[in-house]
Amino acid sequence: MANPKQNLLWGFTFLLFFSLGCQLLSGTVEPASTRTPEIAPTAPPQIGNSTAPEIAVDTPPEGFSGTSLPPHVTPKSASVDNIKVDYIYTENLVTALYHLYGTVLDHFVKVTLTNNSDQPVKMIVRSEVNGFSTQASDTVEVPANGQVEVDQDPLLVQEAVDKLNSQKPGSFHIRVVYLDQGTEKEILDDTSQIFIYSRRDFVWIQGFTAQEEYDFWGAWVTPNDPAVEALIRSAANYDSTGIITGGYGRGANDEDGSVKRRLEAVWKAEDQAYHLTYINTTTAFGPDIVQRMRFPSEVLDQSSGNCVELAVLYASVAEALGLEAAIVRIPGHAYTAIRTDQENARYYFIETTLIGQSSFSGALKSGASEWANAKPHFDAREEGYAWVTIPDVRKKGILPIPWH
DSSP: OOOOHHTTTTTOOOOOGGGGGGOOOOSOOGGGGGGSSBBBBBBBOOTTTOOOOOOOOOOOOOOTOOOOOOOOOEEEEETTEEEEEEEESSSSGGGGGGGBBBTBOOOOOOEEEESSHHHHHHHHEEEEEEBOOEEEEEEEEETEEEEEEEEEEBBHHHHHHHHSSSSSSEEEEEEEEEEETTTEEEEEEEEEEEEEEEEEEOOOOOOOHHHHHHHHGGGOOOOOOOHHHHHHHHHHTTTTTSSSOOOHHHHHHTTHHHHHHHHHHHHHHIIIOOOOOOOOOOOOOSSSSSSSSSOHHHHHHEEEOOOHHHHHHHHHHHHHOOOOEEEETTTEEEEEEEESSSSOOEEEEOOGGGGGTTTHHHHHHHHHHHHHHHHHHTTTTTOOOOEEEEEEETTTTOOOOOOO
């Protein structure tokens, strides 16, 4: 295969997601008379051109580059006469990130066709996840004494994904034939059992830094979801102008207050129109324990969310409005940061778990206080702290989840 390291050692392992209990740290929120200002007085330290703070990371494994995620794969092979087929496939299908297979993630199945004869051979490769995908099909000509690699990512069927609310076993089917005077001659026809994760499951993957793992929160940020657009429409009813505009206003650090005004209108809509409140949720159950994350549309529909779900919802709105959003992760908790302008790395820090309990001003003051406590830990590059800038993860190819 193209990368033998992927054939031998890569595999999914799953960590108990202790860190998302979403419990606020004691002593984080100061009394009203001494709380920090709503805009953090100091910006996060920069890494190159990024506004994200430096964080503690582990050394990437040998051969790892960027954010390409190795799937848990099993090598198999078959041969007929002078034709050989080698292939690897993903045993654990991460449904929530399936739209990233073949781009940020490795391909779902990789097939190597080897022709050891002195004549070219035309071959057909077909693969599918039974009951969950369409059939992928490629017809290729393998030159004499040559080799061709075929990568396939069968398209998931939306209706099947919509019903995938729990982890379950599935089956992967692959069939490879060659054409002999127009007649298909079978080389292999194989069906193997795989494990399919729920469409909500956030799966932890061995071999990646904590920051790279948390970057995948960006997939749950869904600015084009009709439910998010409906929330923005509702927010217009709570804006003093009666409308909601996109992008940044005039002046540095939101001097005209347009960013804060729109964010506050969203807060009021979440509170008064959607009656959102913070409720912690349990993890998913299965052979391994992973974190269950609801989509922003589900948070709005169910009028509740845990810390990361509420933070992701606010980030979705901000991205839809053309504002730079980030999700701040500290041990046991997550909240949202919204950049105040396009020139300076200064942010509104929003304690999103206070929805339904506090005014927007209170959420800002609480968030700024939490950042004042967290920033020294970021500066010290301590473990357990991560900053996920949504525009940055988009540049890495981490796009919004299309099934929700």
